[in-house]
Amino acid sequence: xxxxSKKADLADxxxxxxxxxxxxxxxxxxxxxxxxxxxxxxxxxxxxxEEGMTMGQFLRTIELSSEAxxxxxxxxxxxxxxxxxxxxxxxxxxxxxx
Numbered sequence: 001x002x003x004x005s006k007k008a009d010l011a012d013x014x015x016x017x018x019x020x021x022x023x024x025x026x027x028x029x030x031x032x033x034x035x036x037x038x039x040x041x042x043x044x045x046x047x048x049x050e051e052g053m054t055m056g057q058f059l060r061t062i063e064l065s066s067e068a069x070x071x072x073x074x075x076x077x078x079x080x081x082x083x084x085x086x087x088x089x090x091x092x093x094x095x096x097x098x
Contacts, residue, residue: 034081037085047062055076069087
């Protein structure tokens, strides 16, 4: 038995489909996309991630500043190539009391 690589995109693969002798299966590789992160992060920069990753999954993989506020970000949104993610900060919009 052959195991698929970690880059195999098995989203549309039907494991219950019976194979016939001599039949070949072509499993596409997952693509990577690039997103850009700025705002309440220590190191604003582009990230290369797997296509199909959601905002929530991505936020769990990056370092956020202690002032980051992520509750307003759409956690279930699937990220797109070239998307800019602005991580809000608690400090943003505060008025000085002095």
